[in-house]
Amino acid sequence: MSLGQQLHPHLPFLRRYARALTGSQAHGDTYVRATLEAIVAAPDEFPRDVDPRLGLYRTFHAIWSSSHLEDSPGAASTGARETIANARLSRITPLSRQALLLTAMEGFSDEDAAYLVDVGPADIESLVNEALKAIEEQTRAKVLIIEDEPIIAMDIETIVRDLGHDVTAIAVTRDEAVREARAERPGLVLADIQLADDSSGIDAVKDILSEFSVPVIFITAFPERLLTGERPEPTFLITKPFQRSTVKAAISQALFFDEATAPA
Missing domain, CATH: 3.40.50.2300 (Response regulator)
Incomplete structure (x- = not known):
């Protein structure tokens, strides 16, 4: 089975996550497109030592993180990076909310969520608790x-x-x-x-x-x-x-x- 066939069933749910993360259908879909462009441009760099869904979300998070810092060469095509740069949010979803969305909405384990956002597994629980505390303070x-x-x-x-x-x-x-x-x-x-x-x-x-x-x-x-x-x-x-x-x-x-x- 080709990599594209392996990833196809997971794309709708990556779109759901990306939209929830960015608060916008347009912005979320832009990040998903950039993720797919990055995979097509450098298929050998796709994580092969994990489940395809995990590798897909990991690649997405690499694009997401780099777009909020400096555009990294090779992260995605120039056009995709420019599109994302123009669509940057004025208020970025904090890491704690990323952890909550990955575990509560996407159903990843704490270990998998830690891999996706590049923190230690022990940090996920505290991040989720931080997000839940913020929820309690919402208007x-x-x-x-x-x-x-x-x-x-x-x-x-x-x-x-x-x-x-x-x-x-x-x-x-x-x-x-x-x-x-x-x-x-x-x-x-x-x-x-x-x-x-x-x-x-x-x-x-x-x-x-x-x-x-x-x-x-x-x-x-x-x-x-x-x-x-x-x-x-x-x-x-x-x-x-x-x-x-x-x-x-x-x-x-x-x-x-x-x-x-x-x-x-």
Whole structure:
């Protein structure tokens, strides 16, 4: 099996991670493209002593780290480096949040996460704890949940409230979601893709975003369908079935970027 065939199944999830890390679909996909360009340009430098997924994320992190320091020759093509340079964030995701996303959202072990961010395995736990402490200090937000499965909706509501946020409503259809958003403007939206009346959570979110800006986290059992990189897609995405820690990390990261870009 070629290296490309080995890496292909992992690309949607690298896109998810890159978008969550950068807070932007465009920026995240730029880093993924630069990663693939680097692999194509120097396939012999791809880590062969680890699982292909681990090697892919390791290469991504090399691109990510170098783009926030100095452009390193050979890290990626000149065009890719220039694109990244133009897309640099004003507020970089701290190492602690990288550790949290890698373990809670991407499911890497502490040992693998340590390898990816180039720290000692013992450091990952402290980094994650640092991120969790920062989460506790985040400003409280009003959250609209768009989810038609009652058990899942209740589970999400519990997680949201336990994080100290308020739930404005739980909507089960597109029309109800738009109505609830207008009634009490949320600071965050968590939306399932397929809703009770066969309407779409994506369409509900588009309707809401046409009226005001708000960070959105999508929830789906089929993430690969929304992470192709070929059209406008979610920046933050949770895969069903989800872990509590995954939802917590996604909510925190979405609000982190929302607060970072808010007017002073």
